[in-house]
Amino acid sequence: MVAADGRKVAAILVLxxxxxxxxxxxxxxxGTHPGYELLVCGTGSEATGGIRPTHSLAxxxxxxxxxxxxxxxxxxxxxxxxxAAIHGVAERGTRIVSxxxxxxxxxxxxxxxxxxxxxxxxxTDLLRRRHPxxxxxxxxxxxxxxxxxxxxxxxxxxxxxxxVVRADFGATAADVVAKELVFSSARGSTEPQYVDPNAPDxxxxxxxxxxxxxxxxxxxxxxxxxxxxxFARRTFIRRFERxxxxxxxxxxxxxxxxxxxxxxxxxxxxxxxxxxxxxxHRAEPPRPVPQGGRHDAHGLSQAARASRRPATxxxxxxxxxxxxxxxxxxxxxxxxxxxxxRPHGAETAAHSVSGRRRYRSGPGRW
Numbered sequence: 167m168v169a170a171d172g173r174k175v176a177a178i179l180v181l182x183x184x185x186x187x188x189x190x191x192x193x194x195x196x197g198t199h200p201g202y203e204l205l206v207c208g209t210g211s212e213a214t215g216g217i218r219p220t221h222s223l224a225x226x227x228x229x230x231x232x233x234x235x236x237x238x239x240x241x242x243x244x245x246x247x248x249x250a251a252i253h254g255v256a257e258r259g260t261r262i263v264s265x266x267x268x269x270x271x272x273x274x275x276x277x278x279x280x281x282x283x284x285x286x287x288x289x290t291d292l293l294r295r296r297h298p299x300x301x302x303x304x305x306x307x308x309x310x311x312x313x314x315x316x317x318x319x320x321x322x323x324x325x326x327x328x329x330v331v332r333a334d335f336g337a338t339a340a341d342v343v344a345k346e347l348v349f350s351s352a353r354g355s356t357e358p359q360y361v362d363p364n365a366p367d368x369x370x371x372x373x374x375x376x377x378x379x380x381x382x383x384x385x386x387x388x389x390x391x392x393x394x395x396x397f398a399r400r401t402f403i404r405r406f407e408r409x410x411x412x413x414x415x416x417x418x419x420x421x422x423x424x425x426x427x428x429x430x431x432x433x434x435x436x437x438x439x440x441x442x443x444x445x446x447h448r449a450e451p452p453r454p455v456p457q458g459g460r461h462d463a464h465g466l467s468q469a470a471r472a473s474r475r476p477a478t479x480x481x482x483x484x485x486x487x488x489x490x491x492x493x494x495x496x497x498x499x500x501x502x503x504x505x506x507x508r509p510h511g512a513e514t515a516a517h518s519v520s521g522r523r524r525y526r527s528g529p530g531r532w
Contacts, residue, residue: 173202174334175202175228175230176231177221177229177231178207179234180217180218181208181237181244182237183238183242186217188235188320189235191320195327195347196327199339201334206219207220207223229260230260230261231261232262236266237267238267240289253276253277256313261315262313263326264314264317265317265320266318266323269284273297274297276299282311283303283314284304284317285316308322315329336427337427337431374391378421
């Protein structure tokens, strides 16, 4: 429920045995942001580190966002009234963010049954034993499933809060908060909680990522990044994926998307201008296709395969429609994937499959 002054309502749940560090992080990030009204909700009996609720559990019905901080001794049960309050918030479709052992409180209410979730690496085995219906994800900064975000320790909670600010108010607003916290805003949910302590120093890859961000308009390839880091190509790819949690070029593509999104939010540039100037470059130039089309290993030409491919595009990257348009323009497409109209009515197309002719009559029939 949006507040009377137009701000979103963010609530922090005060649990028994509350860890004050994980309370102070969302209290600072959300409480100092002008777009949120902050509520501290509880039963009134909790007092951990001098923290007492300012609102009752009934006020959670107003919340657009609920943060469940961590608490000590997650093996002990959470009071039923708190579990019922969390469950009620989830049933209303409100976004919920948990920190560290706060995931146990969500699992106690059945919210995470059949869903992927994470917690601090020290408690993943306990979470798996106590709540076997939860799909426990190891070594992830945070995991988002629908309206539920589960995160690891204190640093991961900052990442989760920045993720929420980015979703509510845009990438530029999240960058401002991250700068105020002296925190990187580039970390995503796929990054690991920790790395092998016996691994070589990561400073070289960090410098390589900074170089990519400074030269995001230039053609970037894996080989250029590997040469910049001083590693062989395969070694660079392995270490990059271990550190960042995704392949190098996927990370580069996401940075270009974020760059386009920031420009869409803060400038008056057109989509075409942003696509041409910010994210035009690919890892490799497109290869020309003969007029008749080439045939793949299954005997279908590219044109035939395109006619069988569903028209819906990927929706797993959360950014506005205009950013999707800019991304597709940068990749050479005239319209965003999934937003082009499909032909309707009866149609007949002949395709060559393994030397035989097959006919398509009507949409979706062979």
